[in-house]
Amino acid sequence: MEEEKKKHEEQDVIRLVKENDQINREKLALKQELELARKAYEDCCVKMETKAKGAEQELEVRLKDVMHLLTESRKRVNELEAYSESKNLHWNKKEHIYQRFTEFQLGALQELRLASQSIKQDILETQKSYLDEFHRLEKSYKTLVDASENYYAVVAENRKLHNEVQELKGNIRVYCRIRPFLPGQMGKESTIEHIGENGELNVLNSSKQGKDGHQLFKFNKVYGPDTTQAEVYSDIQPLIRSVLDGYNACIFAYGQTGSGKTYTMTGPDGASEEEWGVNYRALNDLFHISQTRRKIFAYEIELQMVEIYNEQVRDLLSSDAVPDASLHPVKSTSDVVDLIELGLRNRAMAATALNERSSRSHSVVTIHVHGIDMKTSTSLRGSLHLVDLAGSERVDRSEVTGDRLKEAQHINKSLAALGDVIFALSQKSPHIPYRNSKLTQVLQNSLGGHAKTLMFVQLNPDLHSYAETTSTLKFAERVSGVELGAAQSNKQNREIKDLMEQVASLKDIIAKKDEEIERLQLLKEPKSVHQHVNSEKHVYGSSSPRKNFIGGIPPQTLKLSGGNGSGLTEAASDHHNCLDYSDKDSELSPRQSFDMFKHQKEPVRQSKPARGNRGRNISVDSEILGFGDTENKDTLSGISCSGLSAGPDIDRLAESNHSSKGVKPLENTDNGCAKFSRF
Ligand SMILES: Nc1ncnc2c1ncn2[C@@H]1O[C@H](COP(=O)(O)OP(=O)(O)OP(=O)(O)O)[C@@H](O)[C@H]1O
The missing domain is CATH 3.40.850.10 (Kinesin motor domain)
Structure with missing residues (x-):
């Protein structure tokens, strides 16, 4: 056990020696590494120092510049402040002027507005009158154009x-x-x-x-x-x-x-x-x-x-x-x-x-x-x-x-x-x-x-x-x-027409008066008819206004003295009719010519009571109507010697008529009518 303990101790000592070696080795490596780090650090510090010095210098320069700029800016600010102050004063002045000017302008504008309203009114009125005038002119222009056309x-x-x-x-x-x-x-x-x-x-x-x-x-x-x-x-x-x-x-x-x-x-x-x-x-x-x-x-x-x-x-x-x-x-x-x-x-x-x-x-x-x-x-x-x-x-x-x-x-x-x-x-x-x-x-x-x-x-x-x-x-x-x-x-213009109408009415009055005189004379001298005829001839003389009727024929003579009053057809066909147109009345209008036909009827009815004496009436009428002998002879010579016949056949026909009846001068028949002896 001891041994083993010893062995363990030995092994621990070996291990510890080994570990100590290892730590020494590591310690050395770390020392080296630290040395390197310290060197790198010192380099870095030197560098940083150098850099810091450079930066410091640079910053100093820049600080100088900034200070300079700051001084400059302060100067400018002062200047600008002074300028702005003066400008402010100036603007204030101007504002005041503008304010016064605006007030003035507003017043003027108001006046102008009023003036413009009254001018507008005037213009409207003028426009209206112009329009009226224009319409009037247009009308007259139109009339003129029509007239000119x-x-x-x-x-x-x-x-x-x-x-x-x-x-x-x-x-x-x-x-x-x-x-x-x-x-x-x-x-x-x-x-x-x-x-x-x-x-x-x-x-x-x-x-x-x-x-x-x-x-x-x-x-x-x-x-x-x-x-x-x-x-x-x-x-x-x-x-x-x-x-x-x-x-x-x-x-x-x-x-x-x-x-x-x-x-x-x-x-x-x-x-x-x-x-x-x-x-x-x-x-x-x-x-x-x-x-x-x-x-x-x-x-x-x-x-x-x-x-x-x-x-x-x-x-x-x-x-x-x-x-x-x-x-x-x-x-x-x-x-x-x-x-x-x-x-x-x-x-x-x-x-x-x-x-x-x-x-x-x-x-x-x-x-x-x-x-x-x-x-x-x-x-x-x-x-x-x-x-x-x-x-x-x-x-x-x-x-x-x-x-x-x-x-x-x-x-x-x-x-x-x-x-x-x-x-x-x-x-x-x-x-x-x-x-x-x-x-x-x-x-x-x-x-x-x-x-x-x-x-x-x-x-x-x-x-x-x-x-x-x-x-x-x-x-x-x-x-x-x-x-x-x-x-x-x-x-015929209006005046002449009026005058003619006046003359005609005056003549009518005179004619009526004449008739009245005639009637009174007849009453006064009922037996002296013959004399009366002569006096009437005088009345109808050239100085008498009656002679001046249109066409030379007084209206009352335009009648069928001997006719039966049956009107135009009979009047036209009947040779015994005394109505005829005087040869002197060529100025009558055709209307008047036809009117004569129209008037034939009425006077016929009137002729008897008006005149009373047929013989006198005839002689007067025939004279007025131009049935005088001399004139009628002319008529005849005009017919026969004219040299202007309607052709040989017509001449021949006329001759055949003449030979049966004979050509005689015109004669007045019993009833006072002019007869054309040729037909
Ligand atoms: N210029 C013409 N062209 C074609 N046809 C015509 C022409 N003139 C006349 N005529 C014809 O001749 C015929 C006779 O003409 P119209 O009746 O006019 O004669 P007129 O002279 O009037 O006869 P009247 O004397 O009998 O009255 C009619 O059929 C008509 O149409």
């Missing part, structure tokens, strides 16, 4: 018309129109050899040899068979338009039966607008122009349509028994179409061998235009007669007898009378034989005076109608040589 249109039209008037001055215009061959007549030989540019017309009769077969005529214009209705109308349009300026115009269609008179004046049956004749186109045109002038003129247009058949005037627009030629106001073309169609239906037709719907009457469409210039109150009256004459064919060729012969004789008589009137006008004869036929009576105003007259000469190109054609052309050629003088417009 119309003015220029009117001026242009007037200029055109002026030229036409110049052109028309003088001769009756004659336009010749050749109708085409009708279906079924194709292959027929034509008499028309050549139509010249300037109104020349060569007709040819192939059955005659050499020179005799050719004849040359010259008119204002010749229309070939292909001419359209519109082309024809465009040539006469200015004449028709002049009616709106107060002119009277008359357009005839003359020619043998079936030569196209109705076609030219009205158009074919059931005509389309393109085929419309002069009648429709004229009215259409008049409406159109009256519309364009509506700002300047107020127009009224009225229409009448009569036919003259066997020397009787018949109203075509009235189916009533009323005999007066009715006047129909028209406002549109359709009114016109309806009226003319009614008239055409009423027109007397009768068949002849030449034309199955041959019109054996003259048809007269009359357009009355009354215009008032709205500015000057000048009134104007124009009228247009559109006459479709009855056929001028030869009686023998018409193969007519009995009633048809009578019709033909009447037609030829009235055409001869028309020729006589035209010739008398051309001769500037003091007596124009208007009353030789109803046709010339109705057309009186549009033939003489200051009317414009145009004649369409219608031709049938058929060689078979050669004789008719040449006789028609000869008549037309003579008509074309007739000079009527310059046309004049029927304008």
